[in-house]
Amino acid sequence: MKDRKHITKTGLAALFLTLFSTLAVADEGMWTFDNVPVQQIQSKYGFTPTKEWLDHLRLSCVRFNDGGSGSFVSPHGLVLTNHHVALDELQKASTKEHDYAHEGFYAATPDQELKSPDLEVNVLVSMEDVTARVNDALKGAATPEKQFAARRAVFAQITRESQDKTGLRSDIVTLYGGGEYWLYRYKRYTDVRIVFAPEQQIAFFGGDPDNFTYPRYDLDMALFRVYENGKPVDSSNYLQWNPNGARDGELVFVAGNPGSTQRQDTMAQIEMERDTVLPDLLTMFRSRIATLRQYSALGPEQDRRASGELRGLENGRKLFEGEVKGLDDPHVIATKQKSEEDFRARVMANAELKTKYGDAWDQIAEAERKMAPRAKEIFFRSTDSDLAELAQLIVEYVAEIKKPDGERLPGFHDAQLESLKQQMFSPAPIYKDMEIARITGSLELAEKELPASDPFLVTTLNGQPPKQVATELVNGTQLEDPAVRKRLVERGEAAVNASNDPMIVLARKLDPMRRQMIKWRQDNVQSVVQAASAKLGKARFAVYGKSIYPDATFTLRLSYGQVKGYPMNGTIAPPKTTYYGLYDRAASFDYASPFDLPSRYAEERNKLNLATPLNFVTTNDIVGGNSGSPVVNRAGQIVGLIFDGNIESLVGDFVYDGETNRSVAVHTSGMTEALRKLYPTQKVLDELMGTPVAQAR
């Protein structure tokens, strides 16, 4: 399960946050750390996490800026996450001589650790409930549009104040569809270095076919080290390494950053998702996959360049196909329908709730009806290109930062500028031939999906064939050079407006159209949905209290559950897999890709205890963004590393089914076995094992 954040649905769905309409049961829930259901956990598992236990876990966790989770696993800044979270960095660090994604990487000494050009990790150091202050600021705003503006203004004010005061990254998190607002403060670390990654073949063994499925046999791990002021950080909050891993039936916790869920969506939103958003997304993903496959067939170097992007796209395609399948299941739809009816009936049965919130469902439905015919503009008025994205960012950036913070486009608030700069000036390589292929493909798709008179097509193509336009844009631009981008941004709006760089020229031409669309959506859709969702959030509080969890928001959450197999395809999927299974699956396909093994696995097989657990499944409720999350036991020790969900979990975006929904994790004993016996990694293993834990179980 690749980070969902990475493949976000162009923001369309992300803003449709509404209400969850059934009570949490079983091991369901991605709980905020201020509202962990300790009684539920105690009554089911006989264990109560204390405040200290929770604080320690929270402070041991990190969030990656490009979508993913991780945790400190030594007192010297060592961070464990997934190979697939590290993949972009491995690719950026690779050269023609060394493809670290493919070969793997290990820094035996600190000076060999590879600094990531633009990776950032955040630690959630404090959480503050600012609901009252936000609601106060909203009191004077009569219309949804005004509320939207007022909310944006007060968000910017709070975060700026916080940042000025603490120096910490400060974000407002909207929970329960606006039922609560929280100020989350993060310690940011921007010096993150790669320490270890195994070969991609073993990290992503089984490739796209096995992605989102189980039984699984992936060593999807990577180790980074976080530095500050040129030295490894002193990470006194870290998770002790338990080399025995998790046992069948054991209570385990997952702390990480689930990207987004739509469990509180109304039926109108779910239908929009099923009938419009997902089909368009699938069209886009399939087209981009076809383009990149064609490109990567040109040679091994092209294959290397495209593989990261391609993998993300294939991951998205499979995810969305899984969601469509789930939403086509009459049982799932009936469950959602029933819970909406229950919730709505409770609201309508109470005169006060009915007056205040009863119209919210219809308002959302109306907004969806307005959005549907314009959805294609959102998905297909776009060029699939790093260069075009950078050009757009630069054009927007220089205009936005001149405005008062509260009036800027989302993403351009003061508190976000550091991250934006890192993105704009990243030295990550850009491959011009791949850019041409991607732009050509996406413009050809736009020609197919949009009417010929669409202003995006007219402006971009101006009657020329896509390939010619793409070639001229890419060959004419200098934006691949980070120094050029930096100079342009530093010289400000006038310089950007005067630039003859064709990418900047095009971005300038498209800018008004884009702003118009953003404004239209804000006024007609997002503000309406946001206000109505806030109503439903409040109604939900009134009906169910805080016994429920909010939809995921790519912020830190805790889920509890247990190691457990499940009924699968007529039989039972086991709680764990072993190295035996890795060799079985490879041999079963005659070692054909993606079931081929790195050579060390063939040559040094006899070193391994093949019965060592490799992957395992738990009932923990997670989604994309949780990739890299630690799985911890009661003692707070790390016993596993989340890297995926099973195919039955894909509909988990909308509904959690405890019977079959499983998170998939790498077992710490599997990692320990590989580090000890297959890789020259004794030193980092010693660091992991630093604190003896053998007796702690």
Place this chain on the structure above:
Amino acid sequence: MKDRKHITKTGLAALFLTLFSTLAVADEGMWTFDNVPVQQIQSKYGFTPTKEWLDHLRLSCVRFNDGGSGSFVSPHGLVLTNHHVALDELQKASTKEHDYAHEGFYAATPDQELKSPDLEVNVLVSMEDVTARVNDALKGAATPEKQFAARRAVFAQITRESQDKTGLRSDIVTLYGGGEYWLYRYKRYTDVRIVFAPEQQIAFFGGDPDNFTYPRYDLDMALFRVYENGKPVDSSNYLQWNPNGARDGELVFVAGNPGSTQRQDTMAQIEMERDTVLPDLLTMFRSRIATLRQYSALGPEQDRRASGELRGLENGRKLFEGEVKGLDDPHVIATKQKSEEDFRARVMANAELKTKYGDAWDQIAEAERKMAPRAKEIFFRSTDSDLAELAQLIVEYVAEIKKPDGERLPGFHDAQLESLKQQMFSPAPIYKDMEIARITGSLELAEKELPASDPFLVTTLNGQPPKQVATELVNGTQLEDPAVRKRLVERGEAAVNASNDPMIVLARKLDPMRRQMIKWRQDNVQSVVQAASAKLGKARFAVYGKSIYPDATFTLRLSYGQVKGYPMNGTIAPPKTTYYGLYDRAASFDYASPFDLPSRYAEERNKLNLATPLNFVTTNDIVGGNSGSPVVNRAGQIVGLIFDGNIESLVGDFVYDGETNRSVAVHTSGMTEALRKLYPTQKVLDELMGTPVAQAR
């Protein structure tokens, strides 16, 4: 996939043979040896089986009398089949000291080979089309009842003539729902001895959970030797052992005896099956499983006694559940509906066909409507008991053999008497405590399912509690002694009528009720359905010709296909599995039953090449009864041993879906590896390898 014959649906469905309504496509089809689709095979796979090739294969195949298939694999009468086909025999041969089912068995020398008390194998030595003769005999019969009687009479006449002339077992096979009648002659062998069987744990590794599923890791094999006149038969028609087994994508054939299919059923029959037959069957199976589980929990000896029966019941339950699931699938129903509509429209569009056959669908529907309210009598007027079954057989036998052959009940014709006697006088052990448990359970179920006034209940219970009745019956009878049964039968009807044995007394009392029901069904249901099905069979010939295959009839069929993985639960199931996978699955469940391994597999693991293929899947179209069938390559060599179908194949009773329907087989290299390295079976392996085949591939 346990032999379907074994768990036959009490004959109810078996007689509802009608018409198949779509053209055969892909690798679909269980073809009779007189009508192999050589052009289809040639055009898809570039291979044409010759008459010699087919004759050799046919004469190398055997059918087991208790439902299952097998093949000669040496010139000295060695027969390969499944462990689960041999299981009954292993259990019958077991004692308190030696549980051969559990421990496995190997006869290192001929004198150690264990003779089965009642096993019989048949080889199909000739096939003769007798359609014209049967149709002639039916000409004078005006009503369905008369046709039924006339058909029965001419069948008996033909088979008796054949038997008198040739000394061979002679059966009439009704194909295409009566479109064709064939006389099949079999060479019978009744001296069948067990040579080798591995431990049940490895033959049925994964137990009920893994049954009917794939990937799979079962060494489901057994070897018998067929004797005649005290010497191993000279089986010059045998299949050469190919120790390399089948390759991915390779064309393979399966020759065996599929038990029954209902692909030609009308919608009315399918609905009857889905709404009445299968639910009642599931009720019965679940009840019997509960009874036997309770019994086997009493101790290890009870567990051993019940295990074979229990396994068959669990197998049936899973099979029927799979069928119900398939028939609840709207897609499956829509497919069937559409093909029936097509066929019916073609018939109705032709004036002659319409007049002759157009009323058949309604006639079948009317018969089903009559049957439905009485279905419960068929399923629940029964005691689940070997003793009661023997008593009923004896009571019927002595009465039937006095009649002219053509007037007897089905099963009592001259040609069948030898097999009947073997069944009646079998020395197989009968466990009285298990008999009491089974009778009690089935009478309790009858009390629940039938009205209190039902004559079966009144007669059997006579107001007493089921347990008391069961105890008195079992403790009072002497029928567990084969000599007692033999004496009774030899002394004839008068002796049987005078017997005070309580089992015989009860069977006598129930006899008129049972005959009445048989007659009512024959007159009102079977004769109507048979006549209407024959009409549809003829209509089908007129419309589609002989381009299609007839429904399965537990007679020899050939299917063709290829070794091929398939899409499964979000990923791909591999074409084969290996010994690695066996150890993975065992370790994944911490070696808990049914995922435990026989000790030799743990202790001697290092002897094995774990990458050796163990099981594999093919697109061949098979069903229960095919268990034990050889999988052969173009060279006619044996490369695998059918033992199951995947979960997706269960709806194959009604429809074949080439994308996911797979037969599951043991790989000859997996068998070779085990025989060579884990068992003291070098001698029998030498016999298998007798003819060098290494260069033949």
